[in-house]
Amino acid sequence: MTDRPQTPTLDRVNSPADLKSLTDADLRRVADELRAETISAVSETGGHLGAGLGVVELTVALHAVFDTPRDKLIWDVSHQSYPHKILTGRRDRIRSIRQEGGLSGFTKRSESPYDPFGAAHSSTSISAALGFAVARDLGGVTPEGIGDAIAVIGDGAMSAGMAFEAMNNAGALKKRLIVILNDNEMSIAPPVGALSSYLSRLYAGAPFQEFKAAAKGAVSLLPPPFQEGAKRAKELLKSMTVGGTLFEELGFSYVGPIDGHDLDQLLPVLRTVKARATGPMLIHVITRKGKGFAPAERARDGGHATAKFDVATGQQHKAPSNAPSYTRVFADTLLQEAAADSRICAVTAAMPDGTGLNLFAERYPSRCFDVGIAEQHAVTFSAGLAAGGMRPFCAIYSTFLQRGYDQVVHDVAIQRLPVRFAIDRAGLVGADGATHAGSYDTAFLANLPGFVVMAAADEAELRHMVATAAAHDAGPIAFRFPRGEGEGVAMPERGEVLEIGKGRVMREGARVALLSFGTRLGETLKAAEALDARGIAPTVADARFAKPLDRDLVLTLARNHEALITIEEGAIGGFGSHVAQLLAEEGVFDTGLRFRSMVLPDIFIDQASPRAMYDVAALNAADIEARALDALGVTRLGKRA
Template identity: 50%
Template sequence: MNTTTDKYPLLMTLNDPSDLRQCTEDQLQQVCDETRSFLIDTVSKIGGHLAAGLGTVELTTALHYVFNTPDDRIVWDIGHQAYPHKILTGRRDELHTIRQPGGLSGFLKRNESIYDTFGAGHSSTSISAALGMAVAASQQNLDRDVVAIIGDGAITAGMAFEALNNAGDMDANVLVILNDNDMSISPNVGAFKNYLTRLMTGPTVSSVRQGAKKALNIMPEVRDYARRWEEHVKGMILPSTFFEEMGFYYAGPIDGHDIDTLVTTLNNLKEIQGPRFLHIVTKKGKGFEPAEDAPIKYHGVAPFNRTTGEFGKKSKVRTYTDVFSDWLCDMAVQDKKLVGITPAMREGSGLVRFSEEHADRYYDVAIAEQHALTFAAGMACDGQKPVVAIYSTFLQRAYDQLIHDISVQDLDVMLAIDRAGLVGADGATHAGMFDLSFLRCVPHCVIYAPSDEAECRDMLYSAYQHKGLTAVRYPRGTGIGAKERVEMTEIPLGTANVVAQGSKVAILSFGTVLPAAQKAAQALDATVVNMRFVKPLDGKLIRKLAAEHDFLVTVEENVVAGGAGSGVNEFLSSAGINIPTLNLGLPDRYIDHGSQESLLAECGLDATGIETSITNSPFFKMDDSLSTERKTAVK
């Protein structure tokens, strides 16, 4: 007996949206129920993103039912909410591989499916991308609908408003759907509101509005009076006309879990040309009580009990994020000028405790990384000490502010950069592969790269004491379990530390790759140095290492191009030191999802990979007489 078919009899017949469009409207609720249950069953076994997807089941079903996908374009913001989209677009039977090595991506990828029209791991890009697609369709004279779905959190970003402003101004044929799941809309969202919206978007009212607009254009005074009258009436029964002022035909809010209303409303809006805005209200975690009660907890989850919602025992090993969280609270007690800033990543960046214990100095600026840095710059101008907690991948979005607003003015701002290096299951869009490269070239920026948890705490303290722009970068997850000291020690600026003494090779390790470098060195009789700083470098020690070894090896969890190794190369060149140098780091390509350990091995940054790269290097087999001659010249 095929138990899967028995449990999901209708869903198992839907292999792509064309199958879905063969269903009757009366069957759509069953499709939603089976999709939601299938999603919970799958994620409970393998982990992944859950709450957001549970909230978009009805919306996803309605979109693929009403619109002719993939010819019509549906652009999702990020991908947390798009698991139902994957289920209904031919990837149902692969969902159990999501975020696994070689499996489906946890986000949207254009090369994974023709239904993934735009790939994104960062938020607030959907409206801009959809607008571009709508204009492209117009340029090519294609009759195509384009829909952007954006969340109430993502729409807080400046980029979303830039796109709305542009779309309304150019009268583009695009539909923007605001998926509001923060419960900020009043409870009277329901049948009456749904009826009003269906009425306002229906063919009769729409045709009257469009016809009246044309007729009244020849009578400006009457037209302006009619417009004011319409806004006054709508203002009494519908939310603010903000989006209509931006040039959009506004509809909503409606219940985003009412499949019948969604289908009717989308069909009505499909017949209207120009920029349209549909506001729907949904509930994160819909249909799974534990996720409804704790949507943040069930945003990204490990495997859990399908019946109770309970997770397995949580590891007691401290993460680097935990180290930062405790340090920030401890430092805030010592210095009342400290303020903590996050661009909507309170939980991920470890600011929950700080937000509770120092609420008056905690600032969540929403998904607005550019604003976060300039906001910090303004505070620094007038005597506060801002600590901006931000993921490496999100810092990329605020690069101009980093340079123009902080560095040029030499302001006292500290960056605590989480998720540096590879991030595992989240894949290429979230990997912190570039921060050393783009930070190293910025004047006034001091860059710390801790090798373990204890050193991370001391470096956070040291960076805070420094007057000027500083950055401490640390990876996702746990380290070696180094016990942190309560009393913090300031590390002298630009000083490295020799942790193992050898003869032929010197390995210069930057950050948490140090344990792998040490293990590799044991088979090579190599010197190992914990460089600690990417900028400034310990030039005195590098000179000494060059004089005592046949060649140097740099190791970092950052792209080789422009990274820490490049900094060593530049120092050697400027000092006139000629020594063979091998730079090991992340390759010149994007790294797909998998476990952090497997990805490091794939990139040759585990102990075996480092040892192999060194022994296979032509420098390792260099003639001893040439080596002696070169060392003498360096000395």
């Protein structure tokens, strides 16, 4: 436990309403203390740090100027919302963030009226804010009322097509809407693409001092309500010289860029906009991710996500590992395959570090493509690469692949293009909770004709599946693997190409067959040991493939055992459903087979440790053992029920 910071001014703030009685000097002190409190809290819990530190002054200014929760403040992605939570009556619970039963690491409607819209994926804020603005003008009602709608969106999130779709619509509707573009030249990784270059030109096209000098003579050109604000926020005039042309062409009035860490600039600009804006307004603020905490500022990712750490040194407290992470195994294996095949290339949607492709980019920069926060584009771009004779690996987290599903169907599957989908963070992910759970990919991919869908039971199997995908040119292929460390199994030097649609039997037994798909195999083997102790020796098999199914394996297990149980870390409609369909088609149920399918429950599971989440899902060894006993009609005492 670290010493808590002294926060006498922040201690006077129990809700945003308390900020309105403070002087601007007091607000600066609140910001300094809020930054210290955020650092202290995250040092105890771990979590997203850098993004929140970058918007401390902006958070204070927005809550001081606007009338939240009547005014709807919508944070894009919302991993930067920790300071917002502290100011909105949740300070006493901030050290429970991302813990079981604690505050969410993102905004959440059920948590507070100050969270009018939940988020954890990017680029949704402008669409949602426009929805509130239109609802307001149509007479919509919320418990707090609806005033202004304010979206705070990062420059990385602005690269997604959905943000531009929303801006295009907002510009046409001409509703009063305020968009804060939080430009810190950083999402999770350094930004890429033409938009990033455009934003850089907006504030680097001419020296700041030139605009400061010009400000004195240009203030008289502004309408009177703007003059005082412009005197204190001289960077406001930069838009007159450099221009916010792109945003203005979309129908937005553009103000900026201004220093997002300078309350002397933020407060007058926000006050003027609140008083004067009539249509869509974009305020361009420049911030620094990790601001005010040197270790975060020095980090390549701006201190994006951290484990618990020491406030004085920034040293993170991570338990030592005896096994490599699945992500690292994927990255290292892909490098091996790419060394032998110049057609292999890699695509990521703004997650080079998270997917391990930063290592690929270092070795093969001309064959690695970070397309920004644009999963739809990533999928279709990969399809084009495949159609052009390359062997693309499209590496996307399971939860983010959902955003590109139409492209998976229309651009990849229908054309039978050999795109290789590396699906990281499959299954339950712990502290990020329901928004980041990889629950649905098996179900939504295995129903597509011609798709091959694999799941790695351990890190050695992942190596084999990368090699299998590299060699597969007959159509699209996907392999899923979880977050975190492997099982500690012996690793082969090179991956072997697996026979498509063939599983493996791990141990022979009788009466009940346990058929696992994915990394629940370890828990399945533990359950088999427990059943052994009860005098029931089960067969355990690893399916490897959800599609195509190993028909011979499934039917052999079904015909030679009293009961067959499938186990997977995915939603209803996945592997178990395909097995059930096969058994029904072959008439196996008519023989009296007792079939059970263990899947994730039909609920969204809140954040907790992965172990606790799998307890909720009833997919741990004890649950598998109990299901086997139930299927056999055996009580816990070993007798027939």
